[in-house]
Every structure is written in structure tokens, then in C-alpha cells.
Amino acid sequence: MSTDRINVLPADGAPLSMPEGLEARLRDRLRIAKLRAAPRTLTNRLTLGLALVGPGLLVMLGDNDAGGVVTYAQTGATYGFSLFIPLLIPLGFIAYLVQEMTIRLGAVTRRGHAEMIWKRYGAFWGAFSLIDLVAANILTLMTEFIGIRVASAVFGVSYLITIPLAFCFIIGILLFLKYHSWERISLFVAALNLVFIPLALCAHPDWSAIGRTFAGGGWAVPGGLFSASFLILVSANIGTTIAPWQLFFQQSCVVDKGLLPQDIAASRRDLMLGVVGMVLVAAAIIALAAQYLHGLPNAASLGDNDVLSAIGTHIGRAAMIIFALGLVEAGLIAAIVVTASSAWAIGEAFDLPRSINLEPMQALPFYGPAIAGTALAAGVLMLPHVPVGFLNLTVQVIATVFMPAAMLFLLMLLNDRELLGEHVNSPIRNALSIGVMVLLIVCNGLYGLVTVFPNAL
Template sequence: MAVNHFPKEINIEDRKRAIDRRKVQEIKSSQRKNKSLLLFWLLIGPGVLVMLGENDAPSMLSYAATGSTFGVGFFIPFVLLTFFMAYIVQEMTLRIGATTHQGHAQLIFDRFGSFWGWFAIGDLLLGNFLTLVTEFIGVRAGLGFFNISAVFSVILALGLVVGVSLTQRYWTWERITLGLAVFNLVFVPVALMTHPNLGQTAHALLFWNPLPGGFSQKVLFLMMADIGATVTPWMLYFHQSAVADKGLTTEDIPAGRRDIAVGAILAAIGGIAAVIAAAPLFARHISAQNFAAAQFAQALEPIIGRWGAALFALGIFEAGLVAIITISSSSGYAFGEITAKPHSLNRPVKEAWPFYAIIFSSAVLAAVIVLTPNAPLEYIALIVNVIATLAMPPALLFVLLLANDREIMKRSYNSVITNVIAIAIVVFISLTGVVYGVLTVFPHLNF
């Protein structure tokens, strides 16, 4: 059989990855006019997916809550700042993945031992599970706007997740998920339908207006939720594993950076559009702080009409769906890495069944919780992004140490500037949490 022509170690996963890499090499060595464009198309993926994947249902609702509670002045530039932070962090995971070809969980266990490794995995799995629950809440609430039953919505989402994963081909999985993720930009037409004051938006972007009412616990909660909407632990694990699964190498780091930048820009546009879309509720003094997705869409309907509200609800559904695909994959990758079982979307199910089992079972378990009567869904939705923000400083420390580890990073270790910015990000996120903690214990303090 022709299969015997291959050395023993070349398995189906490597063969599929080799086909993708060969295409990249062919384009690189060709003289085609559209070479740059073709390379961009071939190498784009993990960065865009991680950024748009994090524009998930709770994130879009956090942005909408921000816009409806405080308008656009302070938070539009703040959202941009959080995506800049996300770029810096993901750029480090790109370099680690492209240099070592290993996943984040595997490297943490390898370099820091199982004691710290289990802490990191505990953070990841808890955060992922809670986030998956909120994604299904988004799916259910988004389709609920169209009077689609909760059970049908959840089964539809599960079916799509299983269907995409069962392609058993990283490239196909990536392209389908990218196609779904780009739908996140549906919030842009919704924002335009509110007829935003472009001058006010531009002024906010350029001059970063002060917060109406000053700092308070509520402001900090939304700030942490917005940080948690852009920089979270699952992104580190997913991105590094996806970079390795796609087969990116150190040669592809510049293309990987473009991938992350495009993802950050698209996600920032989506996030800012959600802030702008919900801002009319702030202007009309409609309290929407504890709104769920369908309630946001319903509240916006008198302002942007049935079509606009329907697009908003569809956007929440899409945000949840894409995040379920990417977040459950990050759990599957991490599990496969620490148990040394095959963990690639290029593997057939029969060879990597534990990997696929984790992807499917984590999604199914979250779906069951969402459908359980009297489950504390509102409670989970409220704290999930804040928990992600709190888990981020320890996770960032691992990334920083790995990105500075010359033994594994060879020539791709962190520059001084990257270290300074990354340390500033850790300090900023930690301090936000500390101030939030102080305000929780001493609620009458004012800054």
C-alpha cells in the first residue's frame, strides 16, 4: 500500500498538516502577483479566531451593558486599550507556539511542574466551563428573540459544534469557524441603525472622555468585565495550540502577527459597535444593567426597528456559537497535552477520541446546565468575565516566563519593550482587581 512509503512516524495528522505547509511553501517560492494575498489567506486563522472567539456572548453583553450604562465617552477608548493588551499577550503565545510547536498546557507542566500546572489547568477548566454555560445562555437568548425554544436552540448549537469538529481536518474546521466568526461584524449595521453621533464618537476616541459620575464599584465591575471580554486564560491555551496544530513555524511569526492584528481590529470594531448600539438606552435613561441578550434586543427594537433588533439577537447567537467551538477546543487541546494523548483537529476521531470527547462533553454539560430549571444562570453570566480577569495575572506570569525562556524560545524570546508592556498589563489587571476588592470590602470609599 502507498501508505508504507511513509516513514513510520508520519501519521495522518502530520500528513494533513504537511499538505497545508506544502501549500504555504509553494506560494512562498512562486512568483505569483497575488503572492502576499494568498499567503495571508493561508496563514490567517488562529489570531482572528482567538480575537473574534473572545467577542463572545457575555463579552458582547458586557459591551452593550457598558454602552447602555455609561454611553460611549469613556469606554470606546477603553475597549481599544483592552484589545491592544490582548494583541501583546497573544503575540507572545504565537511566538511560543511557533517556536516550540507545543501547546500551552504541555509547556507549563514541562517547565513549571505539575503543582503549578494543575493550578493553571484548574483556572482554565473552571473558567472555560462557566464561560461555555454563558455561551449557551447567549445562544438560547439570541434565538429566543425569534421565539425559538431553548431546547431547540441548544441542540442546534451543539449540532453545529459537533459537525464542525467532526470534519477531522484543522484547515476545514478553521475556515468554517472563521466564516462564522466574521458574522460578529453584524453589530456594525446595528450600531449604524441607531444613528450614532459620529462627532461624539470621534471625540471619545481621540480625547478619552472622563467617566460620567467618577469611579465606583459599578464602573470597576464593568471595566473588569470588559477586560475579561478581551484578555482571558482560554485564549492563551487555544491560540498556542491552534498555532501548533496549524503548523506555523518561526518563519510565519510576522504573518501570525498580522493575523492577530486583523483579529484585534475586527473584534474591536465589533465590540465598539455593541457599545454604540446600546448607547441610546443610556441616552434615554433606560436601565439595562442586568439585561440578558433578548432583553437588549427587545429594548432596542423601538429605536432600531425589528430588523435591527433581530440582527442584534443573531449577533449574540453567533458570538455564543463561535465561542463554544473555540473554548471547547481549548479544553480538548489542554486535556490532550497534559495526558499525552493525540490532540489535533487533523486526527480521526478513533485515534484522538479523548480529545474529541472533551470537546463534545464540555459543550454538552454546559448545555444541560443551561436547560436545567432554576440553575443560577444570571449569577454565572454576571461573574464569568470578572473571574476571567482575576485568573489572568497568574496565567500571564506563565506566558511571560515562557516567552523569556531562552532554552525553549531560541531567538524568539521577548524583547525588553514587550516585557515592559507585558509587565504593565499584569500590574494594570491586578490593580484593577485589587481596587475592585477594596471597594467590595469598603463600599463607601470613593476615588
């Protein structure tokens, strides 16, 4: 283990040695401070901007996970060029609204989301939010390994090889890299999410049909707006846009990166880049599926394997290989960030040393539970007969069900002037956030109603 230390000499001359995780964070801050103090040339400004990006891009591109890719493909295959394409714009706005609050909360308090809930509202509500998060994260991780499992078959490699390799990569970069290196490698993986955009462009979608969706064309819903299949896909699309793990991840990421209130503006730009990327990728997948998969039997229940097979049949093997690579990337980047969100949340809840800057042996209690959860998800997907199609869609809907409670805690924290001072929510932000919570509750209620009483609406 490295013994390098940042030593400070107090008045008596005896050196003080700071915790190793804090050392690395201070080095990152020193790098940013030097860039801020440098002459305001274009090169220096770009370098500073690149140094500050990370949490926003990771959380939003990680949001386009393997389960999300299949959900978008199911959406396009079921409803074609429909209201779901323009719907991505307000969903992107909702994602920005929600995640921006975590930036302010993390930068001002320098505390993670789980820690804030635990200390502000007590052990009961802290445990409630943590159990919700960990349960949802394990289910989400299963969908990521589903994507990796199915895509590996395209390349003729057994999932008994690819899933353990993916697990080792996810845990390896978490254990053995400092935050800065972990973030840069994760950003490289996340950038590969954009592969779906050129794939969709090369498939020559019907641009006039896409344009008509923004003018209300194709908005008619077979079976009606209250049909079970439509409500399930609406809930799933919302669930793949905003999920509880994102709140915990981005706030803790802001803290571990060492961002401060003066970095909020840059972090908002980082988040906006991530939202734009997320919306473009989602639109590309829906358009691709609408062009070539619309009208397939049982389109709403297509699994990863069905989507890949249909793309291979209708577009060609090259497109299927690119889509499979995108599916592997989507599963990998989401598994990286979801695992990190579990580690940070558990570490914060139990007041453990918690930073990706820590050495492995120092942080086993911090890393251990997250590694166990990821191992459980990977182990389940190595079983031979897993209902992958059902699990994919169910997890996205579960994320929608858990989200109102997570948003309520976030909203209460963002209105705590003792914590945030001038950075509390404005009345407009509060009204919009409450509107999002109401939307989620209504979607959940309607989905539950048509599930239990199919003929109620």
C-alpha cells in the same frame, strides 16, 4: 476511516507510515511551501496570505462572544458615550501584546501552552493552570449558550431545540473535520461577528458625541472611578478582551496548523486583523447601546433578553432580529474556540494524541473531556430558571481574576532563552507585559475591596 498515508521509503525499501494527524499537518505545510515557491504575483501573495490567516482572527473575533456582546451593551447603556469607547484602543493593544507572545511560543517550540507549563514547571503548576482554565471555560461556555438561548426566542424557536443543535454543530465540526476544514468553517462563522458594525451604522449614532469621547468628553463617571458598578464594568471589559482560554487556544492553534518561525510575521498580521475587528465590533455595540439604551433603569444589570427587548422597542424589530443573529453567531464561534482550547489543553497536559486532524475513534481521550465540559454547560442552560444576567457579567470578571497567573506563566516562558533563542521577549515587551499584569492585579484588588467593603473608597 481513511487509509491514505504518506509513505517514505528508507534505505531498506520498507515503507514507513506516519501518524494520520501528522500527515494532514504536513499536507497543509506542503500547500504553504508551494505557495511560497510560486511566482510572487499578486494572486499568489493573496492566496498565501489567506492560507496563513486563521488563529489570530479566530481568537480575537471569538473573543467578542455572547457574554462580551452583553457586557459592551451594558457598558453603553450605563455610561453612554464615555471613556469606554476610546478605552477599547489600549485594550486592543493589550490583546495584541499578549496574544503575539503565544504566536512566537507556538511557532518556535511547536508545543502547546499547557504542555509547556506542565513540562517546564512541573505537575503542580501544570494542574493549577489546567484546573483554572477548564473551570473558566465551562463558565464561559454557559454564557455562550445563554446568548443562543435568549436569541432563539426572537425567532420563536425553543431553546430546547437550539441549544442541542448548537452543541451538535460545535462537536460535529471538531470531531469529523480535519484542521484545515474546521478552521475555514470557523472563520466563516467568525466573519458574521462583523454584522454588529452595519447594524450600528444604520442606527445613526451621534458621531460628534463619539468624537468628543476621544478628547475627554463624557469621561465623568457617576458615583466616581471607585464605585462598585464602574469597577465591575472595567473588569468585565478587560475580561472580555483578554482571557486565559485565548492563550491556550492560539498557541495550540499555531501548533496544529503547523506554523513555523518563518510564519511569525504573517501570523502577526493575522492577529492584527483580528484585533481591529474585535475593537470595531466592540465599539459598534457600545455606540449602539449608548445611542438608544443609555438611561434605562438598572442598565448595568441588563441581560441578553433586556438588551434585545430594548433594541426592538427603540430601533425596531428588524434591528432586533439582526442583533439576535449576531448574538447567536457570537455564542457559536466562542463555543467552538473555547471547546477546542479545552481539548488541546487537556490533551497536552496528559500527553495524549492531540490534533483536530485525528479521526474521532483515535482521539476520544483528546475530545472526550472537552465534549463533556461543553455538554455540562449546554445542560445547565437547558434548565428553566438560570440567573443569566448575573452569570454573564460574573464570568467576564472571573476571566480578569484568572488572567494574572496565566500571564505570569506566559511571561516566564517568553524569557526562557533555552526554549526560544532569539525569539525571547525584548526588555520593552517585558516592561509592557508586567504593566498589564499590574493593571489586572490592581483592578482585581479594587473590585474585591469595594465588593467586601462598599464604603472603603
